[in-house]
Amino acid sequence: MKISTITKIYTLFFTSLFFISCQTEYKKTTIKEELVKQLDDLKIEIEQFKVVVEQDQPLEKIQTAFNKTRAAYKKVEWAVEYFTPDPARFINGPALDELEVEENKFLPPNGFQVIEEFIFPEYDPQNKSTLIREIAVLKGNIAQVTNHLNAITLSPDLVLDATKLEVYRILTLGITGFDSPVALQSIKETPYSLNGLLPIIEKLNVNNSKEEKELKKLISEAVRFCEKNTYFNQFDRANFIKLYLNPISGRLVAFQKDNNITMVNRNSVVNQNSGTLFSAESFNVDAFIPSKEYLYSDAKAALGKELFYETKLSKSNDRSCASCHHPDKAFTDGLKTNSSLLGLKLPRNTPTLTYASLQNAQFWDMRQADLEKQSLAVIQNRDEMHGDLKNSIPLLEKEPKYQSLFQKAFNTTSNIEEWQVQNAIASYIRSLNKFNSKFDLYFQSKGSFTEEEKLGFNLFAGKAKCATCHFIPLFNGTVPPVYRKTEQEVIGTPQTNKGLAISEDLGRYYQYKMPQLKNAFKTPTLRNVALTAPYMHNGVYDSLEQVVDFYNKGGGVGMGLHIENQTLPPDNLNLTKAEEKALIAFLKTLTDE
Structure with missing residues (x-):
């Protein structure tokens, strides 16, 4: 009896010691080692996926292997x-040509989204060889990522x-x-993205921060929320962001x-x-300035406001920027299109x-990179202001x-320079980002949504697929989470509201003669x-109401127009009248106070 008890004690002791040892070894594993192991696991999954396709297994098994x-x-x-953004765009980028417009060339898409279109919702065995080739390309790109990560320091x-x-990407x-976009597996995949952060947090916590425990708790709760609510169209994104993603972001900053x-x-x-993407200070107003000389200041913005209403910048001294951009209309003019100086x-x-x-792209056709160039282009345009800064500055x-405003803005008593005029006007425009709409206050936990508005947001970010082009929370086409690239889209905008023909305006194609850019325009906020x-x-x-109806039908193609390069999915969104109404109610929450 005594020997048996001692044996149990020793067994328990050595088992505990072994467990602690394993935990210690796990702790000692570096982030890079853990990452490389996960990449090796990914390559194994890719190879097994390839085998399933090669063996002509049933569609269900092919889709499971893909998932x-x-x-x-x-x-x-x-x-x-x-760490590897270049191959990343060919691993999980959109299934659209990657355009390099300056070189007038494009790269065909590869990766998960291309493969997804082959096997969801159905799979045509005639595409087998192409699908296998795409899987092989995917594996090659992952190998390239592994090699790069092995060669760098992950500080x-x-x-x-x-x-x-x-x-933010989630x-x-x-x-x-x-x-x-086709399989709609996003909610089911979110737990994997979140759980992938846990070992990082653990290994970075060298100062025993209490935030580690809170982060792990929040991530675990977020994972459970997703696992209990997997249906894409009904997922409560508003609550998920407010209750989990925003707090996780805030905790990471504290951590x-x-x-x-x-x-x-x-x-x-x-x-x-x-701490979140939703505070008024989340976005850097100087993010897209040409260089450090153009940094924003309140003094520049004050000067720019005066210049915005200054008619001396036009040739005829009777037009200003404000002639077409009215503050009460969010700096638009309420017209279908405005008139030129000649009345056309x-x-x-x-x-x-x-x-x-x-x-980082201005005008509908994205022909200018920043606001400084944009302001100059409008001033010089023969149809708009037909001005010349050389004549206006004197x-x-x-x-x-x-004299006083320029001195305060640029800290100089020298003569006014053209770039200063441009920079001042651009600075005023940069001051127009208020971030104080009902939407902002809701996600800052300073206000509330009605049930209809909340439904509208969840539709916008879900079933209606609006947020796949108008990215939250800027609601424009600048791609998060690094916000360095602004997208254009071909949605098939008709010439008239009867929808009988596509608009004759070819958009970006006028700048870059690439067939993918015919009728392409910037995605505005x-x-x-x-x-x-x-x-x-x-x-x-x-x-x-008309706009939502257009998108609900699938854009130009969905309305029956022949458009070979439409980037907007042509499928009907199947929004009910109540859902359309809720979507519009949400859009109205984006109005600044």
Whole structure:
């Protein structure tokens, strides 16, 4: 009896010792080692997926193998997207040609989204050889990622920065269905992305921060929320963001401070000290300035406001920027298209200037990269202002008001320079980002939504697929979470609201003669959209109801127009009248106070 008891005690002791030893060894494993192992696991899943296809197994098994491969990828997505962005776009990028417009060439898409289209909802065995080739390309790209990650140092600052961006990626691209547009597996995949962050948090917690425990708890709760609510169209994204993703983001910032992990030194579009994407200070107003001389200041914005209403910038001294951009209409003009100096109709609708600074492409056709070039282009345009800064500046210099304002803005008593005029006007436009709409207050936990507005948001970010082009929370086409690329889309906007023919305006194709860009236009912001009617680049629709109906039908192709390069899915969204009404109610919450 005694010997048996002692034996049990020793067995329990050595079992515990072994367990602790294993835990210690796990702790000793570096982030890189853990990551490389996960990438090796991913390559195994890819190979097994390939075998399932090669063996002509049933569709259900092919789709299951694909889902397992995607799940393995989601665990390492945080690192692949951050440290290897070039191959990443061919691993999980949209199934659209990657355009390199400056070189007039394009690269065909590869990766998960291309493969997804082959096997969801059905699979045609005639595509077998192409599908196998795509799987092989995917495996090759993952091997390239592994080689790169093996060769670099994964420092704590970079790793944590990647972790924070992954949470934003889940919020903006993951739960919206952006990277699973056909299979709609996004909600089921989110737990893998979240769980992939747990070992990182554990290994970075060198100062025993209490935030580790809170982060693990929040992530576990978020995972359970997703596992209990897997249906894409009914997922409550509003609650998921407010209750889980926003708190996780905030805790990561606190965790970073507790562990004395430095901020990555980069010109980030998102303020790295911000706890969420939804605070008024989340976005860097200087994100897209040409160089440091153009940094924003209140003094520049004050000067720019005066210049915005200054008619001396036009040749005839009777037009200003405000002639076409009215503050009460969110800096649009309420017209289908405005008139030229000669009284003829301009070809395009006047876009809002609010939040225009948070895109790296200006005008409907994206022909200018920043607001400085945009302002100059409008001033010089023969149809709009037909001005010349060389002639306008001497007139400005004669006025004491401008002498004082330029001195304060640029800290100089020298003569006014052209770039300063451009920069001042651009600075005023950069001051128009208020982030104080009902939507903002709701996600800042300072206000509430009605049930209809909440439904509308969940539709916008889910079933209606609006957020796959108008990315939350800027609601424009600047792609999160790094916000460096602004997208254009071909949606098939008709020439008239009868929808009998596509608009004759070829958009970006005028700048770059690539067939993919015919009828392509920048994805504009939807902030303040309730104030900016009429809509589309040609002002073809007078109301939000008409716009929602257009998208519900599947754009131009869905309406029966022949458009070979439409990037908007042509499928009917099957929104009910009540859902259309809720979607519009949500869009109205984007109006600034």
